Amino acid sequence: MRYYSYFPGCSLEATAVAYGLSTQAITGALDMELIELEDWNCCGSTPYGSTNELESLCIAARNLALAEKTGLDLVTPCSSCYTTLNRANSQLREYPDLKGKVDECLATAGLEYKGTVKIRHLFEVIFNDTGLKTIESKVMNPLTGLRVAPYYGCQLVRPEPSFDNQQNPQSLDRLIASLGAEPVPFPLKDRCCGGSLIIPELDLALGLIHQLLESAGSNGAQCIVTVCPLCQTNLDAYQGMVNSKFGTSYNLPILFFTQLLGVALGIELQGLGLDKGVISAEKVLAPSVTMAEPAT
Amino acid sequence: MGTKAYLMVKMEMSYARDGHTDGMKELKAMPEIETVEPVSGDYDFVIAATVDAPVRVASVASEIRAKEWVKNLDVLKVEPAAPNPFLDEVCSTPGGECVRWCVQCGMCSASCPNVGKMDYSPRKIIALIRAGRRYDVLTSNSMWVCASCYLCTVRCPKDVKPTELMHALERLSFHHGLRHGATSTPAMYNAFVNSINNNGRVHELGVMSKFYLKTNPLAVLKMIPIGLKLLSRGRMPLKPRKIRGINQLKTIIEKANVLGGAQ
Ligand code: SF4
Ligand code: SF4
Numbered sequence: 001m002r003y004y005s006y007f008p009g010c011s012l013e014a015t016a017v018a019y020g021l022s023t024q025a026i027t028g029a030l031d032m033e034l035i036e037l038e039d040w041n042c043c044g045s046t047p048y049g050s051t052n053e054l055e056s057l058c059i060a061a062r063n064l065a066l067a068e069k070t071g072l073d074l075v076t077p078c079s080s081c082y083t084t085l086n087r088a089n090s091q092l093r094e095y096p097d098l099k100g101k102v103d104e105c106l107a108t109a110g111l112e113y114k115g116t117v118k119i120r121h122l123f124e125v126i127f128n129d130t131g132l133k134t135i136e137s138k139v140m141n142p143l144t145g146l147r148v149a150p151y152y153g154c155q156l157v158r159p160e161p162s163f164d165n166q167q168n169p170q171s172l173d174r175l176i177a178s179l180g181a182e183p184v185p186f187p188l189k190d191r192c193c194g195g196s197l198i199i200p201e202l203d204l205a206l207g208l209i210h211q212l213l214e215s216a217g218s219n220g221a222q223c224i225v226t227v228c229p230l231c232q233t234n235l236d237a238y239q240g241m242v243n244s245k246f247g248t249s250y251n252l253p254i255l256f257f258t259q260l261l262g263v264a265l266g267i268e269l270q271g272l273g274l275d276k277g278v279i280s281a282e283k284v285l286a287p288s289v290t291m292a293e294p295a296t
Numbered sequence: 297m298g299t300k301a302y303l304m305v306k307m308e309m310s311y312a313r314d315g316h317t318d319g320m321k322e323l324k325a326m327p328e329i330e331t332v333e334p335v336s337g338d339y340d341f342v343i344a345a346t347v348d349a350p351v352r353v354a355s356v357a358s359e360i361r362a363k364e365w366v367k368n369l370d371v372l373k374v375e376p377a378a379p380n381p382f383l384d385e386v387c388s389t390p391g392g393e394c395v396r397w398c399v400q401c402g403m404c405s406a407s408c409p410n411v412g413k414m415d416y417s418p419r420k421i422i423a424l425i426r427a428g429r430r431y432d433v434l435t436s437n438s439m440w441v442c443a444s445c446y447l448c449t450v451r452c453p454k455d456v457k458p459t460e461l462m463h464a465l466e467r468l469s470f471h472h473g474l475r476h477g478a479t480s481t482p483a484m485y486n487a488f489v490n491s492i493n494n495n496g497r498v499h500e501l502g503v504m505s506k507f508y509l510k511t512n513p514l515a516v517l518k519m520i521p522i523g524l525k526l527l528s529r530g531r532m533p534l535k536p537r538k539i540r541g542i543n544q545l546k547t548i549i550e551k552a553n554v555l556g557g558a559q
Contacts, residue, residue, distance in 0.1 A: 010498040011500075013533065014499075014532060015531045015532065017531055018531075039539050040539070041497060041539050041545055044492065047488035048488070048489050050439075050466035050470075051467065051470055051485050054555065054556070055549055055552045058549065059548070062541075062544075062548060083446075095390055101555045104551065105549075105551040109548050110544075154447070155445075158445070158447070159446040159457075167447075167450065167451075191445070192409045192410075192443045192445035195443045195444065196484070197481065199503075199504060199507055200440075200480040200481040200507070200511075201440075201481065204441060205443075208410075237525065240521075240522075278526070
């Protein structure tokens with residue numbers, strides 16, 4: 001059993017509840033335990049860092065200080081939290097000035113951050129620590145014939161070089177293949193969905209989402225799999241708007257990688273939050289799911 | 297303060313006829329060089345370059361002299377560069393330090409998914425900063441349509457980190473109260489930050505409502521169908537979640553406020 005400190009992030013309490021549910025549902029089968037960071041606060045995301053540098057580092061550092069006490073790696077399923085917390089870590093390393101001020105601020109609240117926490121993305125943890133071999137051996141319902149577009153988005157592999165190619169990543173493709181499904185070519189797999197600009201710059205974001213759907217759809221994808229709550233919401237909830245704006249008729253379910261894993265691992269479907277999608281995944285998953293029945 | 301130098305270049309005879317444009321391109325690619333003008337007479341080009349100290353003029357000159365097509369180079373004039381307080385300000389803002397290294401290759405602009413919506417591309421923004429055009433830069437919409445996709449950052453050959461620069465410019469724009477009229481991203485950012493400061497976590501419905509009320513209450517109509525779909529699937533909680541340590545968080549933020557260093 002591997003233990004990690006867990007930072008779900010705000011989206012997992014709202015638009016991405018399905019991500020949280022499916023994450024918790026699969027950890028047991030993967031021999032890992034995620035221990036939620038006690039009383040975590042929002043990481044600050046891009047908006048805070050673009051408003052006030054010192055405050056944004058302070059609020060990120062409160063989480064890091066809490067996590068440091070656990071002595072465990074801090075794992076988050078949200079690509080934005082992952083990038084923001086990592087950015088805070090490196091800013092504190094690179095700017096001793098700011099670090100000094102952040103230390104002072106934390107001290108007023110009786111906290112201290114030495115700078116030792118390692119922040120990891122849930123996908124990377126499952127890919128590297130659990131590993132595809134183990135996953136493959138645990139697959140109960142191979143997703144044979146399911147054509148899946150692997151959507152990495154921006155902030156899993158960028159800006160810091162980590163575990164995969166920064167412009168043509170392969171890890172999610174390989175995970176999909178290990179579940180018996182077929183990763184389709186998806187040229188825009190690392191491109192932007194618009195992120196939180198979906199609110200202030202709706203038209204711009206719809207344009208980006210349209211391109212993504214077109215790239216996945218034209219390559220025969222039956223669904224798109226993502227590792228980021230913002231990507232899921234943008235592509236799922238706004239797909240209808242894209243259709244009416246561009247005269248298209250996409251009907252592509254957008255699944256979290258944890259949901260796909262859950263289905264393949266034979267986890268009870270109710271626990272995977274599959275009913276949360278605006279675009280239902282029932283049809284595309286039906287073949288794999290019905291195959292599961294005899295086993296139960 | 298920087299130093300400005302004017303250099304005169306004569307080309308080798310064999311290159312002089314066809315090599316003009318190639319030579320100009322090569323010179324313009326040097327980060328220190330601002331302008332290259334063809335001239336007639338004893339020299340072929342006059343170059344204006346800005347460097348950080350007088351001694352660097354010599355290294356730029358010898359770099360140009362080393363090019364095989366350069367016959368000779370003379371330094372016409374060296375003078376203190378006009379002060380550029382905006383460049384200094386950007387360079388002293390975390391994330392803005394690297395604009396001096398930019399070679400204006402345009403890779404960032406070519407990679408940017410949102411460049412079509414920007415008043416100035418990322419490359420141009422840097423050129424404007426180096427030209428001291430504070431008002432044009434801080435009232436542009438460029439940084440506000442940056443989606444932090446980091447593609448420019450991983451592709452930039454000089455490690456300028458344009459994404460960080462965009463965030464630095466957003467903070468400077470907030471700090472100076474200079475704002476692009478048509479972008480509503482700052483209003484969304486404000487609503488977002490307020491939500492965190494009040495609850496410790498972001499309440500998406502609260503952020504959206506506040507944002508639309510502030511910017512365009514009618515636009516909310518367009519969003520209602522999506523809102524309802526999310527609501528019916530339990531994806532849009534009506535009430536914010538407050539963390540238990542909200543007072544602790546507030547103490548930290550207040551202290552940060554006192555210490556300053558906002559940008
Ligand atoms: S990619 Fe880098 S060096 Fe090239 S123009 Fe952009 S910031 Fe400058
Ligand atoms: S990070 Fe911003 S500026 Fe850079 S390519 Fe992406 S959207 Fe454009």
